Amino acid sequence: MANWIEVCAEGEIEEEDVIRFDHDGRTFAVYRSPDDAYFATDGLCTHEQIHLADGLVMDEVIECPKHNGRFDYRTGEALGAPVCVDLKTYPAKVEGGRVLIDLG
Amino acid sequence: MDDIVIIGAGECGVRAAFTLRKLGFEGRIVLFGAETMVPYERPPLSKAKAPEHKPIAAREAFEEAQIDLRLGVTVRAIDTRAKTVTLEEGASHSYGKLLIATGARARLFPGMDDCLTLRTHEDAETIMRHVEPAATIGIVGGGFIGLELAATAVKAGADVTVIEAGPRILGRAVPEEIARLVHERHAAEGVTLLTGTGVETVRATGVTLSDGREFCFDKVIAGVGALPNTALAEDAGLDVENGIVVDGSFQASAKDVYAAGDCCRFPWRGTPVRLESWKAAQDQGTHVAEAMMGTLAPYEKVPWFWSDQYDLTLQVAGLFDPRFQTRSRGAGAAGDTHIVFQCDTAGKLVAAAGIGPGNTVAKDIKLFEKLIEKNAPLDPDALADPSHNLKTFLKAA
Numbered sequence A: 001m002a003n004w005i006e007v008c009a010e011g012e013i014e015e016e017d018v019i020r021f022d023h024d025g026r027t028f029a030v031y032r033s034p035d036d037a038y039f040a041t042d043g044l045c046t047h048e049q050i051h052l053a054d055g056l057v058m059d060e061v062i063e064c065p066k067h068n069g070r071f072d073y074r075t076g077e078a079l080g081a082p083v084c085v086d087l088k089t090y091p092a093k094v095e096g097g098r099v100l101i102d103l104g
Numbered sequence B: 001m002d003d004i005v006i007i008g009a010g011e012c013g014v015r016a017a018f019t020l021r022k023l024g025f026e027g028r029i030v031l032f033g034a035e036t037m038v039p040y041e042r043p044p045l046s047k048a049k050a051p052e053h054k055p056i057a058a059r060e061a062f063e064e065a066q067i068d069l070r071l072g073v074t075v076r077a078i079d080t081r082a083k084t085v086t087l088e089e090g091a092s093h094s095y096g097k098l099l100i101a102t103g104a105r106a107r108l109f110p111g112m113d114d115c116l117t118l119r120t121h122e123d124a125e126t127i128m129r130h131v132e133p134a135a136t137i138g139i140v141g142g143g144f145i146g147l148e149l150a151a152t153a154v155k156a157g158a159d160v161t162v163i164e165a166g167p168r169i170l171g172r173a174v175p176e177e178i179a180r181l182v183h184e185r186h187a188a189e190g191v192t193l194l195t196g197t198g199v200e201t202v203r204a205t206g207v208t209l210s211d212g213r214e215f216c217f218d219k220v221i222a223g224v225g226a227l228p229n230t231a232l233a234e235d236a237g238l239d240v241e242n243g244i245v246v247d248g249s250f251q252a253s254a255k256d257v258y259a260a261g262d263c264c265r266f267p268w269r270g271t272p273v274r275l276e277s278w279k280a281a282q283d284q285g286t287h288v289a290e291a292m293m294g295t296l297a298p299y300e301k302v303p304w305f306w307s308d309q310y311d312l313t314l315q316v317a318g319l320f321d322p323r324f325q326t327r328s329r330g331a332g333a334a335g336d337t338h339i340v341f342q343c344d345t346a347g348k349l350v351a352a353a354g355i356g357p358g359n360t361v362a363k364d365i366k367l368f369e370k371l372i373e374k375n376a377p378l379d380p381d382a383l384a385d386p387s388h389n390l391k392t393f394l395k396a397a
Ligand SMILES: Cc1cc2nc3c(=O)[nH]c(=O)nc-3n(C[C@H](O)[C@H](O)[C@H](O)COP(=O)(O)OP(=O)(O)OC[C@H]3O[C@@H](n4cnc5c(N)ncnc54)[C@H](O)[C@@H]3O)c2cc1C
Pocket: B007, B008, B009, B010, B011, B012, B013, B032, B033, B034, B035, B041, B042, B043, B044, B045, B046, B073, B074, B075, B076, B101, B102, B103, B104, B118, B119, B120, B145, B229, B232, B260, B261, B262, B263, B275, B276, B277, B278, B279, B281, B304, B305, B306, B307, B308
């Protein structure tokens, strides 16, 4: 069942950037891609428990701020050492100027 | 036989083995490691009182990739003509291609033989047994490992003194502004730091300084740098000079022999360098695997290093060069971060370093790293202005 949760207003995430979003004791990373699409993943890197929101977004890749682990934030795919476990992803959309993610 | 033999199951050797499989190498891969534990990450060893054993890959992953992992086996000799390696028991193993990834070991100056040193998980367990409330710990050497240990020990309640012979901690690895912030933080946490004080003699439980001062400690830890493990290569007649000498594809001076990671000296932008860096060991492991599979491309990965002390993280991209001026990019919006960089005379970025709580400097240092990689001339004044977003330079470069 869909469970859409509001994250923020549309403009609050800069283009090609990421923010941290906490909800119900869980933490997420919410991304805006260079072509203005929104995505969401679990907030913590799968290598060590480091928040990805301090990392750099370039194109479709988020780089972990701690040891450079790279993920495709659209699919959650871990792109090579030191990360080997994929990130969980969540559907995201914009509705009425608000960014929403579906926590299922 | 076209087996690939890898000597050294550390960050680099393990990375190379998995990359060879990923690239489709179908022959046998034999990975010899002198240590008995499943290959693990070293960086945590200095950063916590109870360092975890963090495997680089699970044992099953080696099995799945059909990497023949031989732990607790030390390679004793290499014969580059017969293309064999000799093991402890005298058994030998032939190779089609050989990778030497033997890493480095803690350096000891004469008289330091009874001091503790830190390179392996076992070393860390020994050291941490001595790190307890009120224990007096002397650390000789104000480099990264010594300082991380100082932070870990003082947090655990020990009474810590760091003795550095050079005029300041962290030597040439980072510019003075950054070293000063690290120094101040250690002092504020209660670590006694003595800089510019040469050491006359060092014992297991005491240090005599060249100015005659005597210090007694429960334990002395030597943190005076690392030396590349090159004896095997030297005995085999390979070129060695502060590391096993390799070219841009990490090929050593004999046919079908490669070396990478902390044990090698490779050309970076025309200058031979040897690094001790976790990321470089990974990058080089990947690169050398590609080279062994026939893809020869120049190695252009920018050196990158980090260190954690207290809640501070320090990150360095590139290699600082005393010939160039160091500029500051300011103290960040919250005033608790600091970023510096160097450009060469043509305006090309050489290096950048940042320090701040948590991962606050990560994004900027990552952008600096990418800018260094681009190797395009930039305007240092604009880089120094924190209101300029570094990403725009990258897009323009
Ligand atoms: C305490 C500590 C903290 C660190 N912290 C950081 C950090 O915060 N950031 C960072 O960037 N880097 C850090 N490093 C550096 C990083 O861990 C190294 O750069 C990296 O491990 C190098 O990988 P390597 O594979 O080249 O060598 P190693 O990891 O040293 O692996 C080499 C392996 O080869 C084995 N070997 C040697 N000779 C033989 C032989 N003849 N036969 C069989 N096996 C052999 C050794 O036993 C060893 O297991 C740290 C290192 C230490 C020790």
